[in-house]
């Protein structure tokens with residue numbers, strides 16, 4: 001009996017380490033401290049879904065380049081509830097987050113997104129990305145089975161379609177790409193709105209929430225973000241912006257900046273090596289080019 005207990009304890013200790021070393025491609029986890037909020041992760045992308053007694057509110061299919069990804073997400077939802085999927089909300093228009101919605105439409109979900117997202121998606125007509133059924137400009141509140149999910153557009157930021165999703169009771173927000181948690185922004189800098197993003201993060205900081213679910217697992221360990229993480233990202237953007245502004249006014253954009261400028265305060269952030277070039281290029285676009 002005693003030996004068995006020891007063996008069981010060892011197994012419990014060993015499992016998390018093993019799990020980390022070989023992280024599954026797809027994983028669904030319940031957000032700690034909630035009864036009904038889940039994170040679905042596929043590779044390095046993740047989305048939130050909320051289960052209510054009248055149905056499920058899902059977000060972002062995260063199935064770019066994964067033809068089965070949408071269906072796999074639907075199946076993961078079915079493992080935790082037999083309630084129908086009523087809504088699929090797009091966080092913004094970028095395909096790496098929203099391709100794969102067909103399985104949700106087939107399951108009867110209504111797709112909701114920002115108005116500008118629909119305009120963009122219509123033009124490009126990506127076969128893997130169904131158009132929204134309903135859009136909004138500033139604010140939309142979804143109420144289902146006793147759960148309230150607020151959708152807000154707070155101005156330009158990572159894109160011109162990125163919204164904030166907030167669960168007021170749970171004090172959780174889901175924001176994709178604009179506020180990386182504990183990490184350097186990367187390629188996504190290419191079409192972001194630098195000055196407006198600073199205002200956006202200031203607005204987010206004023207909202208009532210405690211934890212942020214990011215669209216890519218937070219660093220380290222897939223953690224959720226806090227207001228401190230949002231503030232850190234804002235400080236980073238301002239520092240990068242001021243640094244490149246000074247260089248731009250000495251005529252150093254693009255080449256000299258991309259070769260010479262470093263942001264040593266942030267060199268320990270995951271993604272620094274790869275992300276630096278994208279950050280510098282975006283701010284050269286702003287301060288050296290005017291856009």
Ligand SMILES: [Zn+2]
Nearest residue numbers: 092094177188
């Ligand atoms: Zn994006």
